[in-house]
Amino acid sequence: MLTKSLAKFKLRSMRRVSTHQAKSQLSKLLAGVERGEAVVILRRDKAIAKLVRAEDKPSARQRPRVGTVTSAKVTASADAFTPLDADALAAWGIA
Secondary structure (H helix, E strand, O other), X not given: OHHHHHHHHHHHHOEEEEHHHXXXXXXXXXXXXXXXXXXXXXXXXXEEEEEOOOOOOOOOOOOOOOOXXXXXXXXXXXXXXXXOOHHHXXXXXXX
């Protein structure tokens, strides 16, 4: 309950603009966001979006760049590719 009321307080302490104001003053709002201000956009007095400065450093939750190795090397045992005998094929229902 405390965190919910704290979140409402944070939304109220930020600059609040209507969707119409956001559309007509987007450049000014973005300049404020670059300075570190946060802006809440309202539709019929209900918060629908928040403009905040993007982080300069990548987030830990971001996906890695394509081609980046993200796991340990996969290895296979020496007999991994040897053919199965008839009993093993029958056990798997392949025979």
